[in-house]
Amino acid sequence: MRIIRYRNGEEPCMAAVTDEGKIYTMIDSDFIPFLERIEKAGTTPLEDVNKLIRSTEPLDRELKSLDLLMPVDAPEVWAAGVTYARSKEARNYEATDGKMNAITFYDKVYDAERPELFLKSTAARTVGHLDEVCLRSDSSWQVPEPELGLVLNKRGDIVGYIIGNDMSCRDIEGENPLYLPQAKVWKQSCSIGPIIRLAETVQDPYQLQINLRIYRDGTKVVDESASTGQLKRKLEELVSFLHRDNIVFDGTVLLTGTCIVPPNQFTLAPGDLIEIEITSLGTLVNTAVLAN
Incomplete structure (x- = not known):
């Protein structure tokens, strides 16, 4: 499972990408808030992403078509x-x-x-x-x-x-x-x-x-x-x-x-x-x- 950030118009978005290439938009816009959120929830990154995939439809886009951003603004x-x-x-x-x-x-x-x-x-x-x-x-x-x-x-x-x-x-x-x-x-x-x-x-x-x-x-x-x-x-x-x-x-x-x-x-x-x-x-x- 891969995590990406991409530019959607003027807004940064984060998404999970399966090995089959399906892209699921996440509720977080950056990896750091994602880590903070799952820590509060007491879950793991993969558990959270799998829950998202079960409840969301993938984007009608291919990974190569996205304007990728740095996936984490590492402090x-x-x-x-x-x-x-x-x-x-x-x-x-x-x-x-x-x-x-x-x-x-x-x-x-x-x-x-x-x-x-x-x-x-x-x-x-x-x-x-x-x-x-x-x-x-x-x-x-x-x-x-x-x-x-x-x-x-x-x-x-x-x-x-x-x-x-x-x-x-x-x-x-x-x-x-x-x-x-x-x-x-x-x-x-x-x-x-x-x-x-x-x-x-x-x-x-x-x-x-x-x-x-x-x-x-x-x-x-x-x-x-x-x-x-x-x-x-x-x-x-x-x-x-x-x-x-x-x-x-x-x-x-x-x-x-x-x-x-x-x-x-x-x-x-x-x-x-x-x-x-x-x-x-x-x-x-x-x-x-x-x-x-």
Whole structure:
């Protein structure tokens, strides 16, 4: 079961979409009030949606015909780092000028009990499907990082899954680890969407395929894939550390790290089209532009 938001005239609407493509309009206009409502009712997201489907007729529309909006206005987007071996290798390459046999703090955090977590974005910095992501003006080595995102309620429960693009400046992070916030956080440096897949309808989140495709002037220049089965840590483990002595708001998104890094010689350019596809979550599409 998927949750979408779309523009109906001037008004945002939320809907549930079955795997057969039937669309049912919901009474909520945003995912966060939806979470608040079902908590008061003592029900689950899927139970509420199934009740809606039993009592409502589907829209006479197809999903591809809708003007999709970001499915949740996440108050915060957090991210986990070095949760895949591929990410560790890439961070080591950046930090050591390509000396892959050097042992760094990235090796240590990969094996440590405590994961790397950082605040990636806020609602004002986050964009959605078909929106533009920005390239920093002071970086010459920038890449998208395709990630499985967890949509959380305030108790820290995983209520849904979403695609995330954690835009990153490899040269800034590689220069000094203390520059991580600048390598990760700037305007329109994070995108999420296009839908939320209810967690109750995902049988095994460790069996999802992630694909990254980047097109330049109509030519595919990057085509990489990997699996969430390569994730070093459990999803609940990452959530538990985020929730530890912290405030987690309804609709918070936690990106779980990247298992795909473009070739070391690659950097994004203005006009590049980025496609991130994850099994049962659809395809998140963004275009890279220079930050003004």
